[in-house]
Amino acid sequence: MILLTVLIATLVIAISLPVLGQRVLERRIVFVDLALAQVAATGYALGMALHMPGILIAIITTAIAVALMALMDEDTVLPKEAVMGAVYAFAASLGMVLLSLLPYGEGQLMGLMFGSILAINWEGIGILVAFSALGLALALTPHSNTYHGRLRFAAGLSLIIVPAIHAIGVLLVFAYLVMPALAVWRHGHNGPVWQATALAALASIIGTLAAHLLDLPPSATVVLTLGLISVIIGTIMHNMHHKTDNEKADEEDQEESSDQDGNKQRERTNDNP
Amino acid sequence: MLVKHILPRCNSMFIIWAWALSLMLPAQVIAKPLIITTTPTLAQIAEAVGGIDIQVKSLTRVGQDPNNLVPRPSHVHDLSSASLLFSVGFGLESRWLPTLIRLSANANIAPGMSGYFSGDDAIEAIGVPLGMTSTAMQQWSPDINPYWWLDPELGIKVALALAVRLGEIDPVNAERYKVRAAKFASAVNKQLPRWRDYMNIYTGPIITYHNTYVYFMQSMHIELAGFIEPKSGIEPSTRHLSQLIDTIHQKKVRLIWVEPYNNRAVARRLADAAGIRLMVLPDSVAGYGLKGYIGMFDRMVQRIARWSQ
Numbered sequence: 001m002i003l004l005t006v007l008i009a010t011l012v013i014a015i016s017l018p019v020l021g022q023r024v025l026e027r028r029i030v031f032v033d034l035a036l037a038q039v040a041a042t043g044y045a046l047g048m049a050l051h052m053p054g055i056l057i058a059i060i061t062t063a064i065a066v067a068l069m070a071l072m073d074e075d076t077v078l079p080k081e082a083v084m085g086a087v088y089a090f091a092a093s094l095g096m097v098l099l100s101l102l103p104y105g106e107g108q109l110m111g112l113m114f115g116s117i118l119a120i121n122w123e124g125i126g127i128l129v130a131f132s133a134l135g136l137a138l139a140l141t142p143h144s145n146t147y148h149g150r151l152r153f154a155a156g157l158s159l160i161i162v163p164a165i166h167a168i169g170v171l172l173v174f175a176y177l178v179m180p181a182l183a184v185w186r187h188g189h190n191g192p193v194w195q196a197t198a199l200a201a202l203a204s205i206i207g208t209l210a211a212h213l214l215d216l217p218p219s220a221t222v223v224l225t226l227g228l229i230s231v232i233i234g235t236i237m238h239n240m241h242h243k244t245d246n247e248k249a250d251e252e253d254q255e256e257s258s259d260q261d262g263n264k265q266r267e268r269t270n271d272n273p
Numbered sequence: 274m275l276v277k278h279i280l281p282r283c284n285s286m287f288i289i290w291a292w293a294l295s296l297m298l299p300a301q302v303i304a305k306p307l308i309i310t311t312t313p314t315l316a317q318i319a320e321a322v323g324g325i326d327i328q329v330k331s332l333t334r335v336g337q338d339p340n341n342l343v344p345r346p347s348h349v350h351d352l353s354s355a356s357l358l359f360s361v362g363f364g365l366e367s368r369w370l371p372t373l374i375r376l377s378a379n380a381n382i383a384p385g386m387s388g389y390f391s392g393d394d395a396i397e398a399i400g401v402p403l404g405m406t407s408t409a410m411q412q413w414s415p416d417i418n419p420y421w422w423l424d425p426e427l428g429i430k431v432a433l434a435l436a437v438r439l440g441e442i443d444p445v446n447a448e449r450y451k452v453r454a455a456k457f458a459s460a461v462n463k464q465l466p467r468w469r470d471y472m473n474i475y476t477g478p479i480i481t482y483h484n485t486y487v488y489f490m491q492s493m494h495i496e497l498a499g500f501i502e503p504k505s506g507i508e509p510s511t512r513h514l515s516q517l518i519d520t521i522h523q524k525k526v527r528l529i530w531v532e533p534y535n536n537r538a539v540a541r542r543l544a545d546a547a548g549i550r551l552m553v554l555p556d557s558v559a560g561y562g563l564k565g566y567i568g569m570f571d572r573m574v575q576r577i578a579r580w581s582q
Contacts, residue, residue, distance in 0.1 A: 001518075001546050003511040100345070116508065119538030121545060208511070217508035 002118065006218055007208045009120045009128065009168055014200035016132035016160055017173065018180035020139055022190040023153070025181045027074060031084035033177055036158045037165040038088045039065040041113035042095030049099055058113065058162070065091075066158050070151035117168040117219050124167050135160035168219075175223040176200055183234035186241060195237075203229045306356035306443050309382075311366050312339045313557045314422045314569060315359050320562035321457045322436050326446045332373075335557045338534035342369045344376070352377035355388065356442055359435065362391030363419035387441060392421050395434035423489035423556060425465055425570060429458045457563050464567055468574050469493055475578040478524045480517060482531045482540055485556055489573065498526045501540055514543055521547040528580055530554040552580040 024030060043061030047054035065087070072083065120128070139156025143149065164173045180200040184191030207225030211218040307328045310316040316331040323329065332348055333339050339361065342348075352358065352373055360366050374383055381388035421427040436454035440447030469492075478498040479490065483505060490497050499517050502509050520526065529551045531540045537551065544551040554576060560568045 002514045002542065006511055096343075100343075116536065116539050118508065118511070118514065119536075119542045121542055212511045215510045215512045218511055219508055 003208070003212050005120055005122065005125060006117050007204065009117055009125055010172070010204035010208055010222055011201060012125060012128050012132065013164060013168065013172065013176045014180075014204045015197060016136060017164070017176035018196035018200045019193050020136065020157065020160055021177035021179075021181035022193065022196060023139060023143075024157070024177060025185070026190055027080070027153075029080050029084055030178055031081055031088060032069070032154075032157065033161045033165070033174060034170070035069075035084045035087040035091065036062060036065065036161050037113070037170055037173075038091040038095075040158075040162045040166070042091045042098075044113040045095055045099055054113075062158050062162055063155075066154040067151065070147055070154050072150075074145045074150065113166055115165065115167045115169050117172060117222075120167050128163060128167050131163040132160050171219050171223055175226055179226050179230045183230035184237065185234075186238075191237075199229055199233055200226065306439070307351075307354055308357045308359055308439075309351050309355040311358075311360040311370065312422070313559070314566065315361065317560060317562055317565035317569075318422070318428060318432050318457070319359055319435065321566060322432050322450055322454045323439060324449070324453050324562070326443065326449060327439065335559050336533045336555070338532075339365055340368065342366075344369055344373050348373055349376045352382060353379050355379060355382055357388050357390055357438065358382040360389075360391040361419050361422065362393035363421070365419035387438075390435060390438045392419065392427075392431055394438075395431040396421055396427050418484050418487055420485045420488050420556065423486060423573075424492040425461045425468070426492060427488065428566060429461055432457045457566075460563055461567060464570065465492075468570055471574050471578055475581040476528070477581075478526045480521065480526055480529045480543075482529070482535050485532050486530055486554065493574075496524075498524050501529070501543060509539070514546075517543060518547045521549060528552060528577075530577075532556055550580060552576065 024032060040058040040062045043058035044054040046061075047057030050057075069087070072078070072080070074080075135156040135158075137156070138159065139153050141152060143153075161173060161177075180196035180203075181190065183199055184195045203226035204222065206229070207222030208218060210216070210225060211221035214221070305326060305328045306323075307330070308316075308319045308323060310319055310329060310331045312333050313331045313335045316329045319327065319329045330351055332351070333342055355377075358374070360370060379388070380386065383389060384391075421431070432454045436450040439450045443450075472493040472495055476493075476495050478496040479486075480498050480501065481487075481490075482501045484500060487497065489495075498520050501514075501517065503513065526547075527549055529540050529544050529549065531537050531551060531553050533553055533555060537553070540551050554573055555569065558565065558569045558572050560566075
């Protein structure tokens with residue numbers, strides 16, 4: 001029964017995260033998920049320490065962070081990854097300091113925000129599906145680099161990422177966001193969505209079953225499987241593309257050379273009336 | 274004239290000096306040895322043995338995970354003036370205590386010195402828990418189990434050894450420490466049959482998150498049916514959890530115990546999947562000295578009895 005919920009949960013994120021990861025990779029803000037997760041965790045811990053609902057405070061702090069992040073133009077001269085990394089470090093440290101000031105607040109409260117795939121039940125999967133659908137509906141609308149466009153994307157992203165990390169942990173979410181998208185990455189651009197999704201779903205099934213049969217920790221085993229499959233399939237497809245590209249180039253060369261031959265022949269016929 | 278002028282001045286100077294000395298001297302006389310403990314329960318044992326003759330401070334608080342402490346300057350400050358550092362030992366504080374000892378620059382509290390006292394100095398590591406099969410034992414955490422303070426008899430052993438060490442540090446009060454430790458021993462021993470009877474009536478086999486309560490279970494003759502996380506800090510496999518569900522049904526386990534500082538989510542999932550209950554069991558409670566230490570077992574026993582009904 002626990003095996004089944006683990007399998008279904010990894011399949012849910014295999015559908016929702018790779019497509020989102022492609023949008024994230026395109027915008028070059030990979031650390032956004034760590035930053036958002038940390039902001040939420042800081043909010044959650046503060047809520048718990050102040051005897052308020054942790055989830056509510058997490059939603060408020062994440063919403064503020066999203067509104068601020070959307071201020072940053074996508075064509076900013078700042079390295080965006082560095083900004084995301086800085087937000088992560090700042091949020092983590094802010095949480096630590098605030099918790100240390102409270103009489104019974106502890107750093108370990110922050111860990112409560114990061115869930116485990118083993119803990120998810122059917123209700124949790126239902127919530128994950130609902131948030132993923134809502135988040136994808138917001139984040140996958142046509143790209144627009146306006147404040148509204150960026151806000152919509154960041155809101156959609158946080159609606160998927162934050163509940164997912166709360167339910168199944170940061171390791172799986174980060175891996176499913178970037179690994180499949182990287183595996184199908186072609187010529188500096190995103191590859192087909194179906195390929196990334198299929199690859200992730202395959203890793204979910206193989207990884208979960210392998211972990212069960214070999215008696216290994218599921219999160220780490222699924223991530224390892226996803227990594228291996230991404231590298232293998234990514235390399236094969238890269239080579240195939242490379243070949244087809246070379247063949248295309250060869251064909252073009254041949255066409256060019258045959259054109260040149262034709263011209264020469266034409267010239268010769270012209271020369272010899 | 275001169276004499277008249279100077280004399281009163283000398284007099285007043287003398288009075289100020291005498292006053293200052295009078296402030297300093299008693300201060301030196303009444304300075305009590307400062308005992309720094311790593312956990313609140315050790316502080317209670319130290320208080321029970323040292324009473325009014327020592328000052329006690331704990332580095333961690335009730336409900337805080339003693340495996341992980343984020344060191345702060347105040348911890349270093351406390352340790353730098355400590356006469357004795359009293360730790361659990363067996364690797365429990367190994368992630369953070371060596372750094373704090375080094376930073377304190379107090380050579381006397383380094384391991385092997387007279388100002389360092391831990392569980393290792395008084396007791397042996399754990400034996401085999403009741404009801405554990407050989408295969409279960411192979412899966413069991415290879416770490417030495419450090420949670421000895423949850424066994425009242427080991428608490429007594431350590432208290433008696435602590436009294437001897439305190440007597441070496443503070444020979445004037447050596448006899449008083451021994452008397453208090455003997456009192457501690459008899460008071461805890463007196464309660465022990467009551468706790469055991471209570472547990473005998475109320476509990477069956479139990480599943481716990483980590484190996485934290487193994488000493489307690491041994492002492493109270495409670496059968497251990499398994500751990501949710503057999504290797505500390507490593508996520509259990511789905512197969513392990515399915516096996517646990519089978520064990521729960523076979524052995525008719527009715528309760529899972531979780532430490533206050535461990536993530537309850539996985540334990541709750543297992544409890545729901547198997548249709549049994551989950552309870553948080555304290556590994557320390559607030560309170561002073563002997564009363565606090567006995568109060569911890571009272572609280573544990575009461576909670577377990579209530580949840581087992």
